Amino acid sequence: MTTTVPTAVFLDRLARARASMRASGVDALLVSVGSDLPYLTGYEAMPLERLTMLVVPRDGDATLVIPRLEAPRVVEQPGAFTMRPWDETDDPVAIVADLVARPAVAAVGDTMWARFLVDLLGHWPSSSTRFVRSTTVMNALRMCKDAAEIAALQAAGAAADRVAAQLHAGEIALVGRTEAEVSADIGARLIAEGHDVVNFAIVAAGENAASPHHHAGGHVIRDGELVLCDFGGTMDGYCSDITRCVSLGAPPAEVADAYAVLHEAQAAGVAAGVVGAACHEVDRAARRIITDAGFGQYFIHRTGHGIGMEAHEDPYMVEGNTLPIAPGHAFSVEPGIYVAGRWGMRLEDIVVATVDGPLPMNVADHALVTLG
Amino acid sequence: MTTTVPTAVFLDRLARARASMRASGVDALLVSVGSDLPYLTGYEAMPLERLTMLVVPRDGDATLVIPRLEAPRVVEQPGAFTMRPWDETDDPVAIVADLVARPAVAAVGDTMWARFLVDLLGHWPSSSTRFVRSTTVMNALRMCKDAAEIAALQAAGAAADRVAAQLHAGEIALVGRTEAEVSADIGARLIAEGHDVVNFAIVAAGENAASPHHHAGGHVIRDGELVLCDFGGTMDGYCSDITRCVSLGAPPAEVADAYAVLHEAQAAGVAAGVVGAACHEVDRAARRIITDAGFGQYFIHRTGHGIGMEAHEDPYMVEGNTLPIAPGHAFSVEPGIYVAGRWGMRLEDIVVATVDGPLPMNVADHALVTLG
Numbered sequence: 001m002t003t004t005v006p007t008a009v010f011l012d013r014l015a016r017a018r019a020s021m022r023a024s025g026v027d028a029l030l031v032s033v034g035s036d037l038p039y040l041t042g043y044e045a046m047p048l049e050r051l052t053m054l055v056v057p058r059d060g061d062a063t064l065v066i067p068r069l070e071a072p073r074v075v076e077q078p079g080a081f082t083m084r085p086w087d088e089t090d091d092p093v094a095i096v097a098d099l100v101a102r103p104a105v106a107a108v109g110d111t112m113w114a115r116f117l118v119d120l121l122g123h124w125p126s127s128s129t130r131f132v133r134s135t136t137v138m139n140a141l142r143m144c145k146d147a148a149e150i151a152a153l154q155a156a157g158a159a160a161d162r163v164a165a166q167l168h169a170g171e172i173a174l175v176g177r178t179e180a181e182v183s184a185d186i187g188a189r190l191i192a193e194g195h196d197v198v199n200f201a202i203v204a205a206g207e208n209a210a211s212p213h214h215h216a217g218g219h220v221i222r223d224g225e226l227v228l229c230d231f232g233g234t235m236d237g238y239c240s241d242i243t244r245c246v247s248l249g250a251p252p253a254e255v256a257d258a259y260a261v262l263h264e265a266q267a268a269g270v271a272a273g274v275v276g277a278a279c280h281e282v283d284r285a286a287r288r289i290i291t292d293a294g295f296g297q298y299f300i301h302r303t304g305h306g307i308g309m310e311a312h313e314d315p316y317m318v319e320g321n322t323l324p325i326a327p328g329h330a331f332s333v334e335p336g337i338y339v340a341g342r343w344g345m346r347l348e349d350i351v352v353a354t355v356d357g358p359l360p361m362n363v364a365d366h367a368l369v370t371l372g
Numbered sequence: 373m374t375t376t377v378p379t380a381v382f383l384d385r386l387a388r389a390r391a392s393m394r395a396s397g398v399d400a401l402l403v404s405v406g407s408d409l410p411y412l413t414g415y416e417a418m419p420l421e422r423l424t425m426l427v428v429p430r431d432g433d434a435t436l437v438i439p440r441l442e443a444p445r446v447v448e449q450p451g452a453f454t455m456r457p458w459d460e461t462d463d464p465v466a467i468v469a470d471l472v473a474r475p476a477v478a479a480v481g482d483t484m485w486a487r488f489l490v491d492l493l494g495h496w497p498s499s500s501t502r503f504v505r506s507t508t509v510m511n512a513l514r515m516c517k518d519a520a521e522i523a524a525l526q527a528a529g530a531a532a533d534r535v536a537a538q539l540h541a542g543e544i545a546l547v548g549r550t551e552a553e554v555s556a557d558i559g560a561r562l563i564a565e566g567h568d569v570v571n572f573a574i575v576a577a578g579e580n581a582a583s584p585h586h587h588a589g590g591h592v593i594r595d596g597e598l599v600l601c602d603f604g605g606t607m608d609g610y611c612s613d614i615t616r617c618v619s620l621g622a623p624p625a626e627v628a629d630a631y632a633v634l635h636e637a638q639a640a641g642v643a644a645g646v647v648g649a650a651c652h653e654v655d656r657a658a659r660r661i662i663t664d665a666g667f668g669q670y671f672i673h674r675t676g677h678g679i680g681m682e683a684h685e686d687p688y689m690v691e692g693n694t695l696p697i698a699p700g701h702a703f704s705v706e707p708g709i710y711v712a713g714r715w716g717m718r719l720e721d722i723v724v725a726t727v728d729g730p731l732p733m734n735v736a737d738h739a740l741v742t743l744g
Contacts, residue, residue, distance in 0.1 A: 046585060049482075049684050069673045072712070083557045089691050100531075110421075112486035118503045126498035131490045161642035211416060211444035301441045302460045305421075312421050319461050340444070 007077045008253055013040055013141060014062060014080055018257040020140040021058045027103035029056040029137050030096065030120075034111035034307035036138050037239065041081060043074050049090040051116055054081060055099045063099055065092055072106055109134045124285035139314050144328030149308065150352055150359075152238035153330055157361030159244040160195040161233060161239035161252030164364035167229060167244060170371050174221045175248060179203040183216035186231050195233035195240065199311050202230040209245075212301055223372060224249050226343050232311060241332055242362050243348035247370045258295060258337050259345055259368040265289040266347040266366070269303050269317070269333040273351050273358040279331075280355060286335040295337045296319045307350055329353040330361075377414055379449045385412055385513060386434060386452055391431045392411075392512040399475035401428040401509050402468065406483035407681035408510050409608065413453060415446050423464040423488055427471045435471055437464055469495035478573055479506045511686050516700035521680065522731075524610035525702055529722055529733030531565040532604060532612035536592060536736035539601060539616060542743050547620060548592045553576040555588035558603050567605035567612065571683050574602040581716030582619075584673055584708060595744060596621050598715050604683060611683045613704055615720035615732050619742045628708050630667060631717055632739040637661040638738070639717040641675050641689070641705040645723050645730040651693040651703075658707040665710045676704040679722055701725045702733075 003042035016361060017040060021176060031037045032053045039042045041064065045052035050067040062081040066074065071085045084091045084099075106129050108117060117131070125325055145153065163186060166172055180203075185229075187198040202212035205221045209228040221227060225248050245352040247255065268285035290299045304317035307330050315323050317331055334348030345368075350361040386651045389412060393401060403409045404696065411417045417424035422439040434453040438446065443457045454473075465488060472478075478501050480489060489503070499625045517525065535558060538544055544557055550574075559570040576586035577593045593599060597620050604613035606734040619627065641658035657674040662671045676689035677703050687695050687704055706720030723735040 003586040047483075073577055073585060075588060108486050108490060110487040111419075112484055113504050114480050114484035114486050114489045115482040117486045117489050120500045121503055126493045131493055132486050133490055134621055213445060216446060273744060289463045 003179070007080060010041060010077045010080045014056065016141050017056060017060055017067050017137055020137045021056075021107070023140070024106045024136050026105045026132065026137050027058050028100045028106045029058075030054070030112070030136060031056075031109040031134055032112040032116065034109045035313075036134055036142075038110050038113070039138070039142060039309060041077060046070060049115075051086075051096070053092070053096055053112075053116070055096055058063050060100075065095055065099070068252035093119040093123065095119065103129055103303065105130045105132060105134050107134045107137045110163040113294060126189065135314060142308060143306065143314055144326050145352065146328065150240060150330070151163050151307070152236050153240075153350065153352065153361050156195065156233070156238050157237040157242070160190065160191045160242045161234055161362050163189045163231065164229075164242055164244050164362075167246060168365050168369045174246070175223055175372060176207075176228055177221055179205055179208065179216035179219050179221065182227075182229075186229060187233075190231060190233045190240075195235045198231075198233045199241075200230070200232060202228065204228045204344065207341050207343060210338040210340045210342065212338060212344070212346065213270075226251065226255060226345060228341060228344055228346055230346060230348065234311075237309055239307050239309070240361075241307055241311060241348065241350055242364065243334055243346045244364060245345045245347070245368055246290075247368055248372050250370055251368060255343060255345075256368065261293040261295060262289060262335060262337055262345055262347050263366055263368075264335055264336045269335060270351050270358050270360060273325060273331070273333065273353050275325055275327055275355055277325050279315045279317050279323050279325060280319050282317040282321055282331070282333060286333065288370065290335060290337065295318060298337045298339055298361075300334055300338060301336065305333055306331045309336060325353045327353055327355050379452060382413060382449045382452045386428065388513050389428060389509055390430060392509045394426070395481070395512070396508050396527050398477045398479045398504065398509050399430050400472045400478045401506060402426070402478060402484070403428075403506055404484040404488065406481045407685075408506055408514075409476075411510070411514060411681060413449060414433075419485075421487075423458075423468075425464070425484075425488070427468055427470055427704060429472050437461065437467055437471070438560040439464075451610055455603065461570035465491040465495065468492065475501055477502045477504060479504050479509045492504050507686060515678065515686055516698050517680060517702050517724065518700065519612060522700065522702070523609050523639050525680070525722065525733050528567065528571045528605070528607040528610050529614070531567060531607055532562065532614045533734050533736040535561045535600075535603065536614055536616050536734075539618060540737050540741045546577075546599055546618070547595055547744060549593055551577055551580065551591050551593065554593065554599075554601075558601060559605075562603060562605045563610075567607045570603070570605045571611065571613075572602070572604060574600065575717065576600045579713050579715060580710045580715065582710040582714070584710060584718065593620070598627060598717060598724065600716055600718055602718060606683075609681055611681070611688050612733075613679055613683060613720065613722055615706055615718045616736060617717045617719070617740055619740055622742055623740060627715060627717075628740065630665075630708050633662060633665040633667060634707060634709055634717055634719050635738055635740075637707045638705055638721070642721060642723050642730050642732060645697060645703070645705065645725050647697055647699055647725050647727055649697050651658060651687045651689050651695050651697060654689040654697075654703070654705060657661035658705065662707060662709065670709045670711055671707055672710060673708065675707055678703045691739065697725045699725055699727050708722060
């Protein structure tokens with residue numbers, strides 16, 4: 001768990017987090033498992049029952065409460081935080097509660113395990129402490145990616161694009177293999193292209209693709225099927241996420257026609273991702289085209305999600321999200337059409353909003369490539 | 373996400389969960405990401421920002437609140453629960469809160485994301501609802517493994533043992549490779565031996581092994597080093613976890629002597645895992661031998677953790693845990709000796725308590741095998 005990010009970056013981020021706490025009236029920020037912790041300290045907590053928690057009082061020093069046996073993994077960042085290792089028979093939640101006088105408002109990390117919040121409620125009941133999500137504090141920092149973060153997203157996107165190109169070139173065998181085998185193959189290629197971790201590799205063929213989050217399984221892929229591949233991983237701390245479909249043999253006219261609609265909808269969604277537009281305008285732009293073509297009932301999810309250190313994070317491209325898109329917002333644009341019992345398709349790129357317009361992180365061929 | 377567990381098993385488990393709720397005074401059980409959900413329903417939730425939650429009122433029907441786009445993944449279990457799919461613009465926490473009249477005591481899953489509990493506190497403040505951990509309800513069911521579960525632990529343990537045997541036989545190249553490369557190799561072998569997922573593969577050589585949870589990195593393994601390998605995965609829903617050390621060349625006397633102590637301590641810990649003994653007697657038995665040999669300060673963690681569908685779960689073999697060991701309790705016994713800046717060693721088996729005594733799930737050679 002080394003980090004190549006300079007300490008000065010963490011000091012700056014902590015200062016900005018405290019400024020955001022003042023602006024949002026948060027007295028204490030508590031982050032554990034998830035990406036806020038490495039964003040603020042460079043250290044990623046193990047998702048285990050032993051609590052690791054960075055405690056940031058608005059006006060005091062930050063403390064990293066950490067199991068003693070994991071303390072050697074931390075690269076200390078002088079001036080950013082001090083360590084408070086705890087022993088196996090200590091109560092780490094009591095240690096956390098003692099670090100801050102009962103706060104009026106405490107912000108807790110989204111993916112922190114609920115068991116620690118349950119225990120914390122014993123010290124800070126919700127009648128005296130109002131709990132809010134850490135996004136209340138951290139979105140002001142994390143949603144707008146800086147130049148280094150955009151470069152990392154671009155590198156991860158380019159690596160995913162190379163795997164997509166291998167798919168399009170027919171280098172990833174499909175017919176006669178199970179979805180699970182193809183999923184493992186794609187995962188290995190993501191690693192070979194530079195990713196550190198595979199986050200998911202959905203492979204869904206034929207009617208399985210009508211389930212947007214299908215779990216790649218024992219189905220043996222056959223000629224004539226449409227195959228949806230949605231994959232991504234983490235590379236140098238930032239995520240990739242791309243979806244492409246291929247047709248094994250010439251697609252039936254119905255599928256080709258639907259794909260043309262999907263292709264147009266996805267491009268419209270990307271084009272709508274301009275600075276100043278409300279996030280839901282991206283959803284509306286893509287959905288309008290699919291709805292106008294008569295497929296509205298088959299587009300059963302939002303158009304996109306933010307991405308960065310997390311595969312899914314704010315901002316979400318969903319009806320009702322009126323947040324204005326700002327420079328540095330990074331998000332997916334991934335409309336889909338799913339006809340239960342028959343077929344499914346989705347087309348996805350990651351896009352970063354810039355003052356010069358939407359900047360795609362993925363440029364792999366957007367066509368429905370026919371193989372075999 | 374198919375399951376081969378018969379619906380009758382889920383109906384029985386839900387009935388026993390409700391009995392446990394009555395015994396422990398819990399009005400509503402809420403489980404999300406984690407293993408309680410597949411234990412009760414066969415369905416594993418995706419760890420995403422879209423809420424999946426099984427709501428079990430003590431005296432009413434169970435409901436699975438689930439994102440509509442994930443609903444096709446669920447294998448329905450008639451009579452066990454009904455589905456309540458929610459759409460992208462719905463508020464799933466409000467849906468959950470409406471399913472149960474404000475409960476006096478609500479039990480929530482340990483690994484549920486804290487953001488959902490934060491939102492739930494808006495509906496059920498902690499002044500009127502006391503939140504407790506779902507273990508309050510579920511430990512009565514899950515700690516004591518039934519015959520099918522023990523068979524699954526045994527199969528996973530045997531698969532991990534085969535990888536350990538490959539390590540001992542010198543089939544896993546060490547010298548000249550990085551820890552990360554060896555870690556990936558071990559992971560691939562766990563899969564080849566039947567695991568569905570690799571949960572971790574710690575490889576720590578030389579002084580790196582003094583950090584018990586060392587992240588396998590770029591260190592190139594050299595002749596003369598002691599190499600600690602701690603690995604495990606999930607196979608048919610149940611976990612393996614084993615640690616073995618190998619010495620590249622004859623170990624120095626100091627290391628050989630320490631290993632002899634460790635070996636004896638681990639065996640003593642296993643032998644102490646008898647039905648009726650307090651859990652911490654396992655810790656004490658192992659620790660006493662290490663302490664008596666003068667290494668006490670170098671054994672910096674508890675002796676073990678429970679294991680089952682989770683890699684770490686109750687009961688924990690730690691000082692202060694006076695819970696009596698019961699038939700079917702499954703746990704690790706893994707003392708270690710860690711000398712900072714020099715070397716580290718750990719020896720670990722999974723053990724199931726039975727009326728006939730402790731039954732090890734791992735039987736791979738316990739000696740410090742010398743290679744090269």
